[in-house]
Amino acid sequence: MIRGGTPLHGDIPIAGAKNACLALMPATLLTDAPLTLTNAPRLSDIRTMTTLLQSLGVEVSALHRGKVLVLSSHALDSQRADYDIVRKMRASILVLGPLLARCGQAQVSLPGGCAIGARPVDLHLKALEAMGAELDLRDGYVHAKAPGGLKGAVVEFEQVTVGATENALMAATLAKGTTELRNAAREPEIVDLAQCLRAMGARIEGEGTGTITIEGVDRLGGATHAVVPDRIELGTYMLAPAITGGEVTCLGGRLDLVAAFAEKLDEAGVCCEENERGIRVSCRNGRVNAVDVTTAPFPGFPTDLQAQMMALLCTAQGKSVLEETIFENRFMHAPELMRMGARIEVHGGSATVTGVDRLKGAPVMATDLRASVSLILAGLAAEGETVVSRVYHLDRGYEKVEQKLGACGAHIERVSGQ
Numbered sequence: 052m053i054r055g056g057t058p059l060h061g062d063i064p065i066a067g068a069k070n071a072c073l074a075l076m077p078a079t080l081l082t083d084a085p086l087t088l089t090n091a092p093r094l095s096d097i098r099t100m101t102t103l104l105q106s107l108g109v110e111v112s113a114l115h116r117g118k119v120l121v122l123s124s125h126a127l128d129s130q131r132a133d134y135d136i137v138r139k140m141r142a143s144i145l146v147l148g149p150l151l152a153r154c155g156q157a158q159v160s161l162p163g164g165c166a167i168g169a170r171p172v173d174l175h176l177k178a179l180e181a182m183g184a185e186l187d188l189r190d191g192y193v194h195a196k197a198p199g200g201l202k203g204a205v206v207e208f209e210q211v212t213v214g215a216t217e218n219a220l221m222a223a224t225l226a227k228g229t230t231e232l233r234n235a236a237r238e239p240e241i242v243d244l245a246q247c248l249r250a251m252g253a254r255i256e257g258e259g260t261g262t263i264t265i266e267g268v269d270r271l272g273g274a275t276h277a278v279v280p281d282r283i284e285l286g287t288y289m290l291a292p293a294i295t296g297g298e299v300t301c302l303g304g305r306l307d308l309v310a311a312f313a314e315k316l317d318e319a320g321v322c323c324e325e326n327e328r329g330i331r332v333s334c335r336n337g338r339v340n341a342v343d344v345t346t347a348p349f350p351g352f353p354t355d356l357q358a359q360m361m362a363l364l365c366t367a368q369g370k371s372v373l374e375e376t377i378f379e380n381r382f383m384h385a386p387e388l389m390r391m392g393a394r395i396e397v398h399g400g401s402a403t404v405t406g407v408d409r410l411k412g413a414p415v416m417a418t419d420l421r422a423s424v425s426l427i428l429a430g431l432a433a434e435g436e437t438v439v440s441r442v443y444h445l446d447r448g449y450e451k452v453e454q455k456l457g458a459c460g461a462h463i464e465r466v467s468g469q
């Protein structure tokens with residue numbers, strides 16, 4: 052429950068990236084030595100990945116109240132990722148490449164579609180097939196085998212895909228020979244994964260560019276790695292003072308992680324400056340300028356910040372057009388924002404937002420993770436009370452959201468777990 056209208060002032064600490072941590076954790080499957088991840092975020096998705104890895108025989112210890120994870124795969128006793136766990140979180144498919152590379156076989160449930168789009172995993176499978184995997188889709192599972200081990204290959208992705216790049220990158224570290232991933236994703240989470248794998252002994256070059264080259268090694272060892280800051284949590288909290296007015300420093304934030312997004316904030320009239328503590332965002336009271344936004348793979352504007360940006364643009368001066376190019380159904384927050392008085396028209400992958408003076412609080416429903424936080428941002432700006440239901444979506448990707456915003460003066464409280 053949020054009572055809007057208060058400008059925010061203060062500091063918000065930015066956690067480690069959910070999407071980096073969800074790829075780093077399965078990397079434990081590649082080695083029998085311990086992998087220690089520091090700066091891990093405390094989120095329900097991380098608990099789901101923990102449960103999945105434990106079901107395969109991985110020992111997971113959470114230290115420092117969950118901020119440090121020590122993973123050990125010395126006694127893997129299963130190569131089967133069950134539907135019951137995989138259906139809760141699509142990133143579960145990231146165990147496929149590492150299991151196949153280390154054990155020569157794996158059975159992983161297909162994740163199925165989700166609210167924001169169909170999200171097939173065909174490109175994950177094609178990449179592994181190019182590396183010599185034999186795949187069979189049966190009973191809703193991918194049955195994968197590589198009896199003689201995986202072999203290095205040239206993999207050219209038809210489309211930029213973060214998850215398939217991660218799966219192929221992990222698998223290639225233990226393949227025989229050299230793998231070249233072309234049209235690879237360049238997201239900071241890929242760079243973070245490559246850096247961790249390199250610390251484990253992998254031979255990788257080119258992460259952060261469109262071509263990643265991996266020379267397979269016989270075995271990987273353990274490592275300690277700090278998870279990169281969460282650029283999506285960062286962008287979300289940068290929007291909080293933009294939408295309410297005020298000044299907030301996002302501690303640990305870096306502009307290189309959110310450059311395309313920060314450029315749009317600048318165009319809208321929001322000031323973002325990096326200093327030694329993080330990113331300081333300030334916004335005069337009054338309406339921001341309308342801006343047009345098109346989502347794209349990194350270094351473009353992230354799809355995971357589109358819903359939150361839309362919340363800001365609902366009260367901008369003028370008309371903004373948002374084009375969503377990554378997922379086919381990622382405007383479900385629009386009708387909920389309209390319940391709060393926003394003027395939005397959606398046509399396929401394009402949404403036109405005509406700014407209004409003020410949003411009005413209303414009961415609204417979260418349909419997915421980023422939609423949930425966009426409704427919270429809208430609630431902070433709105434007049435009166437907003438109640439966001441189905442906040443379990445929020446807990447997948449944001450830790451202590453009430454405390455972080457509350458510490459800056461927001462009136463927000465959790466009234467039930469649902």
Ligand SMILES: CC(=O)N[C@H]1[C@@H](OP(=O)(O)OP(=O)(O)OC[C@H]2O[C@@H](n3ccc(=O)[nH]c3=O)[C@H](O)[C@@H]2O)O[C@H](CO)[C@@H](O)[C@@H]1O
Nearest residue numbers: 070142170171172173174175211212213214215355377378
């Ligand atoms: C856990 C995690 O890191 N999730 C992020 C990851 O998701 P995820 O890795 O699932 O997203 P992808 O980059 O793979 O998806 C991009 C596009 O490619 C399509 N596609 C993907 C794989 C495939 O085999 N076939 C196919 O057609 C998808 O449906 C989508 O339209 O990147 C997305 C794009 O930045 C983010 O929104 C998600 O937050």
Ligand SMILES: C=C(OP(=O)(O)O)C(=O)O
Nearest residue numbers: 070141142355420421448
């Ligand atoms: C879409 C997201 O996550 P996932 O890929 O796990 O669904 C997200 O983080 O916004």
